[in-house]
Amino acid sequence: MGRGNRTYRVVDGQRVEGTWRPIFIRNGGSYFLTDLKIYADGAIDCWGMIDLDGLRDKLASGWVATTIESGAQASAHDLAGWKFLEPQVWIDPEDFVVQVADAIDRLNGRPDSTGRCRQLIAGYVNSRDEAERRALAEAYLKIPRSDRRYALGDMDSKDWPLRVICTAVDEPMIGGGEFVTEQMRDDAFAYFIERTRSEDEWAQRRVTDEPEQGRSDAITLPQVVFPQGWPDEAGVLVLRNEFPAPVTYDDHRYRTVVHAYWALSTREPDIAEQIRQAERPYDARKIAMTGTRRPDWSVIRSAVMAALLRAKFTQHPELAERLVATGDSPIYYQELNSPYWGTGSEDGANWLGRLLELIRAESVCARIGLAELS
Known part of the structure; x- marks a missing residue:
């Protein structure tokens, strides 16, 4: 069974890890190649959610096939169709159930x-x-x-x-x-x-850069709105791009990283200036939507964001202290508007969280004299 196959589903806003394996479904005398999805909570997607007992029932009925009749027709839906001449199957129903149970154990970090x-x-x-x-x-x-x-x-x-x-x-x-x-x-x-x-002997010789005790608990930076203005003590939320920490970049001063990011995203000077002067990050983004992005923006945006974050934490040492104080914790940046920059209710690439971890590492390197790594 392909152990490297990964998938997931979302239940009540929570990601449930999963895996999948190919199976044959028998319907009307023909066999159909499809995917059986298996999840860490024990749910099995077999053209409808079932559990291990439900899987046993489908195996007993022959609907999930572990025997194949010679001469039977088979289909991989829109991919191909064929006829079995000398079919050989390597697993029986009992072992099939154990393999699925093993997959659930592995998804939960338990021995199979x-x-x-x-x-x-x-x-x-x-x-x-x-x-x-x-x-x-x-x-x-x-x-x-x-x-x-x-x-x-x-x-x-x-x-x-x-x-x-x-x-x-x-x-x-x-x-x-x-x-x-x-x-x-x-x-x-x-x-x-x-x-x-x-x-x-190998364990003693093996070189690893992973922490001996594992990383600290993750830190999530939720996407929040303060109608009455930011509180005096915002905690780790000062790490968010909306936090009112003015940034000077390329000879221009911006109210926040959000203002700078969106102003730099356009080649229209009048739009860029309106963004720069916008009162709130929300307004800056809204104005940016009236303009057009630079044609190379998808290529350079990560480098631009990294430069803006370096400027923010260099120009505001007290915020850099907050960032360094997060230690080695993974940082998850909630950004409902962009699965590229953050995490949403389901999943996201979390590039802002990753860049914050990078800037944190650079700050620590500078403090211990490793600022110049080239």
Whole structure:
């Protein structure tokens, strides 16, 4: 199942992460290739929202197909149609449900069936306790058959060492195969001991620039309006572009970053001047809409915004202190009018949040003598 396939849906304004995999739907004797969408909250979009029990029902009815009849017609909707001659299917209904449940676990950061099995390996290798071997074997058998071969992530040995240590001496290897010998088990245990040693060695040598304790909690800069004017203590909202911190840029003085951004977006001098003199950021944007954007604006706007933010925080050191005080927290900038610059009720690129994090990093670099990085 394609683990890199990502999607999401929005529930009550909250983003619910998801993934998807291809499936065949059987309808009227024909098969249709479509996508099964799986979400972190356990919802499954299978031409209608269902849960794991609902998926089991659709598998039992044959509507979600895990068997395909030879000679049957198939369609990928507007893409193609074909007839099955010698169809081969790699999964049964029970394993299919486990794969979907595994996807839900991964979306929630929990170990899936493979992960739960691998968690038991070290304990058994160290103890050689018979009860732990049986528990490991049981966990191995709960992995979908099509996923077992690569449960160790080893393209060479596959799951052979795992199958061997799951099996007692003089018994047929779990999952089918030859009888396991003492030598086979010794070789398999040696494999896991060496694997652990190599992993520990790699972990010690691996260079990472991620924080040891993880990043601090995210900071959201909501899009707000103050009809009576900005309060004396606006907190982190001083980081927003609407905050009344005059900015001088290119020999012009602007009331806010918003005024400067929209004035620079047009090549019409009269419109630019009206924007510059507008009383409120809202008025500046409204006036900008009466003009036209520079033809290269979509290319240069990010660089312009970065320059304006540098000007703001350079010309107002007290605001730079506020920005630096956010530490390493991710910054989410709510901007309902632009999914490019901010986040809205659903999703957005959050480029303003990213640029604020960049300016913050530059400010810290300057303080510790790393201002000139070139």
